[in-house]
Amino acid sequence: MDLVKTDSKNIYYPPGGILLWVIIFLELFTFGMALVAMVIYSKDEPKIFHNSRLLLNTTFGLANTVFLLTSGFFMAKSVQSFKANNSKKSSLYLKLTMLGGFFFLLLKSIEYYEKIAVGLSIGYNTFFTFYWMLTLFHVIHVIVGLVILSSVYFSLNKKNKSVALEDFEASATFWHLCDLIWLLLFPLIYLIF
């Protein structure tokens, strides 16, 4: 049974806080509009977009999706344990969450290295301009998310627990935002064109 409750049913208190949800929608609209622009540009150069998409490693994209979804699962479990006042479990799940994020960054680095090695840089063509801008912007979110989660992790492991539920939920919501953005990017960049 959860020992701590928040009033999520109130319109002003969505899980993670209203400010974060405003940011989530701004981010989703920004990435969404960029992807719509990508689709519009693909109309002018359908062959280039198709051939460029084939140069991407779908397995890497798929593995990165698995890493982020699994990481999101551990984040949800961590919040659940935190609400049940089980700091030890919450801390363990938080570590696993961050591990998923690190695996994502590691694989993304390998992918970027491969692309740069064969000359598929940001100026190669329109498809790769979108690819680099969107995925790098997402990577920045993941790095910021990891910094936030590390800060929560260290606070959680202090002798006198000093993390408020609202802060913990807000950090978790930001981490899930990274999942959501990647779920937008993955099908369009790696699969559709």
Place this chain on the structure above:
Amino acid sequence: MKNPKYFKVLVSLLILTILSAFVVRLNIGLKAASAIILALFMLKFLGVAFYFMELKKAHVFWKSAVIIFVLLFSTIILVGL
């Protein structure tokens, strides 16, 4: 506290992800493949939002906003392709 809900959601999300990667290999045309991939994307997106982010417990306004966004986005992409 044992709660298999999150695990079931994770397994479903992983299956949907693998399915979307397989759809690309099917010879069913760009529009049909895109429609299936976007449908799978919507399910994954809503799965993460409603279960992992606990939007299921939130006010109807936030639930509707996310559903409207995901529907609008998928429709615009599908029409634009």
